[in-house]
Amino acid sequence: MWEFKTDPEFQLELDWIRDFVQEEVEPLDVLLGSQWNIHDTRFEKLVRPLQARVRERGLWACHLGPELGGKGYGQVKLALMNEQFGRSRFGPIVFGAQAPDTGNSEILAHYGTPEQKKRYLEPLLENRIVSCFSITEPQGGADPLLIRMTARREGDEWILDGEKWFASNARYAAFYIVMAVTDPDAPPHKSMSMFIVPAEAPGIEIVRNYGFHGEPEEGHAHVRWSGVRVPVENMLGGRGEAFVVAQVRLGGGRMHHAMRTLAEATRCFELTCQRVVSRSTKGEALAKKQMVQEKIADMWVQLRQFRLLVLETAWLADQGNDWKSIRMNVSAVKAVMPKVLHDVASTALHLHGAFGITTQLPFSDLVINSFHIGLADGPTEVHKVVVAREILKNVAPAETMFPDYVRHAVEARAHAKYDTMLDG
Ligand SMILES: Cc1cc2nc3c(=O)[nH]c(=O)nc-3n(C[C@H](O)[C@H](O)[C@H](O)COP(=O)(O)OP(=O)(O)OC[C@H]3O[C@@H](n4cnc5c(N)ncnc54)[C@H](O)[C@@H]3O)c2cc1C
Numbered sequence: 001m002w003e004f005k006t007d008p009e010f011q012l013e014l015d016w017i018r019d020f021v022q023e024e025v026e027p028l029d030v031l032l033g034s035q036w037n038i039h040d041t042r043f044e045k046l047v048r049p050l051q052a053r054v055r056e057r058g059l060w061a062c063h064l065g066p067e068l069g070g071k072g073y074g075q076v077k078l079a080l081m082n083e084q085f086g087r088s089r090f091g092p093i094v095f096g097a098q099a100p101d102t103g104n105s106e107i108l109a110h111y112g113t114p115e116q117k118k119r120y121l122e123p124l125l126e127n128r129i130v131s132c133f134s135i136t137e138p139q140g141g142a143d144p145l146l147i148r149m150t151a152r153r154e155g156d157e158w159i160l161d162g163e164k165w166f167a168s169n170a171r172y173a174a175f176y177i178v179m180a181v182t183d184p185d186a187p188p189h190k191s192m193s194m195f196i197v198p199a200e201a202p203g204i205e206i207v208r209n210y211g212f213h214g215e216p217e218e219g220h221a222h223v224r225w226s227g228v229r230v231p232v233e234n235m236l237g238g239r240g241e242a243f244v245v246a247q248v249r250l251g252g253g254r255m256h257h258a259m260r261t262l263a264e265a266t267r268c269f270e271l272t273c274q275r276v277v278s279r280s281t282k283g284e285a286l287a288k289k290q291m292v293q294e295k296i297a298d299m300w301v302q303l304r305q306f307r308l309l310v311l312e313t314a315w316l317a318d319q320g321n322d323w324k325s326i327r328m329n330v331s332a333v334k335a336v337m338p339k340v341l342h343d344v345a346s347t348a349l350h351l352h353g354a355f356g357i358t359t360q361l362p363f364s365d366l367v368i369n370s371f372h373i374g375l376a377d378g379p380t381e382v383h384k385v386v387v388a389r390e391i392l393k394n395v396a397p398a399e400t401m402f403p404d405y406v407r408h409a410v411e412a413r414a415h416a417k418y419d420t421m422l423d424g
Helices: 008-032 041-056 075-085 101-111 114-125 242-278 290-318 327-351 363-375 380-392 407-423
Strands: 131-134 150-154 157-168 175-181 192-198 204-210 220-231
Touching (some): 008 041, 008 075, 075 290, 101 114, 101 131, 101 242, 131 157, 157 192, 192 220, 242 290, 242 327, 290 327, 327 363, 327 380
Parallel strands (some): 131 175
Antiparallel strands (some): 157 220, 175 192
16 A cells, blocks of 8 residues: 555654754854764753753664664655754754764664773664774775775774774774775675774874864765774674675665755755746746746656655565665665756756855755765765666566567557457
């Protein structure tokens, strides 16, 4: 059965989130910018009280199952929540749903020992610490098989050596989840393992932090690892299972990100609607110009199409399909997400005229952000390859020179099927 409505009880929660985010959280975006250093006294003063209210409402860290204090809502409800708090940069932080901590908490919940859960997962879920997820290296990002960092076993320890790149939050992280080659002679997808490493382990050096346009802080680190030792139990999952472990965090994270992106793009759309009915040129509102109307209609259609794709994928996950079995849908969401934000934010910027490019309005930041989301967690091309590969893998090639959908073949089959009835 198809349904396009939210159950009334949950709608009350969504309404609460919408109002709370607009009234209480959005002001933080201008006061604190993209800075969310949990050790900052302003963070303590402004963010902590809002996090407490979210906890009181029972909406904190809902991405986790009930056994970890989450609600076990499922992906459709999580998507709808992210759509509400994703309007604000601080929304995910206030709701305990900030990447990469959400994904890292999922990995720890699945693979951590009881001691690791106590030491890392509990404070992470309480947002008393933040974490870093580090795969990318200077010579290889889109292709993880180019990873060169090594981990070699010595007694009861693993020793890590190598270079990591674009490690977001490394400078504040209390721990890293890091991928390294443990078995260079194994088949490529079984050659790497995942480790949890405390940030204070000797031998970790932040070489440089890179900043992106529009971010006040340079927060994406080049990190050098020289003889960093961790005990054997710090391997997460089995030896050679880094790709399996990584999958745990990716599906849900991509879906939540998609709905936050939708929220940002929808905001651009709403602001633009207001602008075009308010601003006049050549004796009439912009909204009366057909070329403007076309842009408004195209924006709306693009947003609705994207929303349906994300919600359908979330629904598939809620039917008990694991992320791997619906990776085509997840990759489709990931591939189209940057384009939706780019198109909608660019149109919003353009329809606001010169005002649209200024730093008074969010559009230029969001256009740049569309490039972030087209790269982080794998570039668009890689996800399109997944979609195409999944679509085509069960399609059989034609056995004859001319395909059986050529008109003369279709006619021959139609005649063979119905001529006797026509003749009778
Ligand atoms: C905001 C942000 C935060 C990030 N945070 C982290 C983090 O915390 N931890 C982490 O490990 N990494 C992080 N990254 C890195 C991210 O995962 C990589 O940028 C991504 O995997 C792409 O790798 P690359 O940048 O090296 O691009 P490359 O591998 O150099 O690729 C460059 C371009 O080549 C093209 N291309 C690549 N592969 C293919 C293909 N198969 N087919 C066709 N074209 C292709 C694409 O156009 C691609 O953009 C972050 C990136 C960004 C932008």
